[in-house]
Amino acid sequence: MNIEPLSDSKIIDSWQRNALPWMNAVRRGGIESRRLVTDRAVLDAVLACEPASVVDLGCGEGWLALALQHNGIGVTAVDVVPALVLAATQAGVIDGRVLSYEAIAEGQLKLSADVVVCNFSLLGKESVEGLLRTIPALLKPGGSLIVQTLHPLVACGDLPYVDGWRTGSWAGFDEAFNDAPPWYFRTVHAWLELMWTSGLTLREMREPLHPQTGKPVSVIFRAHVRA
Template sequence: MTRGHTDPTRTDDVEGRPDGSAHAGPEVWDANARAWTRAVREQRIASRAAGTDATLLTTLTRLAPGRLLDAGCGEGWLIRALRQHMPNCWALGIDGAPALIVAARAADPNGCYHLLTYDALAAQDWRADPVLAERLADPVDVVVFNYALFDRDIRPTLRAARALLAPGGAVVIQTLPPCASGAEGWRTEEFTEFGEASWVPMTWYARSRAAWESALADAGLVSRTEQAPTPDALSLLLVAQAM
């Protein structure tokens, strides 16, 4: 999903998620869809206003894709923004949360948004959907994950993304900057800074920079360019291409 930088609570449980927490999968994002959509559209996420949205759009404009897949598109803000910045770019958004796809379609009736989980993407279940099969019949120039990779094992998703790329294409990942210690593990997000009482807390897996590179390499990708993290960085931005 398209997410933003908050201040998650650290947990030291590297082997498993904290007891009682909800994983950052389709179910929890479906439950949080209304509150998340309001947070994005009412610009309640400070880091996005401070530069992460603009940084991603600048990178995508530089890459100038003719065809783009927004994996984890959430309520669809990126595809709407791309229409303004890159009107000649064909863009498709997929997300595993039904309520977010409903929100995306309602805000952008002419856009292309489809319900598809990462597991279904990796299993190529989309080939059984005539509409998706037609729209993904040709490779894409960019697959973008904007704060949308929260699982501990992201390798199947990255392999699926690589398989969709045209020659010379790129996987673009914007995510939270690795912690200074490089420690990995589950974190809990409470969403307290957004001022809503209806959030369902979720867990997501924080990984080191080395772990990101390892996952990319396992998928046959290598990071060619990046926005280098600094002590006050709002995000880590990776642009990876096939080896």
């Protein structure tokens, strides 16, 4: 089956191929920006909400779900890649589920939580748009959506600052990685507009900085259901 090289389907296909090297890289602390900045940043953002329950969408190998469990929080960890969900549950994640964003958008994740967190896991276009429209139904009253993603001003690089598909890269990773997934670039305005049209409103935005360069490594949005 031919898969469009710049598409939501290609993202999933690529992650299926790179699940094992990704798990190994994360667990050995091989990603500097995560080790120095972004892991702690998203964990702090979730803990600041003082949740009793969290849904981790795009949970990967489960590090964030495990960290939240260790803080006494009930976590449902969800990913579309079975190998990553298996790795998460084998590592100790209690509730791991294999579901696509499309399935969640169709109502197949029948629960609600104090926080829904998406940590570098909103990479596509149509799948992300459908998922965000579903977020209000997944949040308990007063709940928060937390999204950590690449900082648009930094991730834009030398390309024009406009929404659109970008080719992927495993630059900085070892040779075990191949066939890098594409991703859909959104400006800050596009992120905020997408949240607004999904029934959400921004409450807080954080820009975690790299300790050496002083430049933002990521951006973290916290949004609530709009009254």
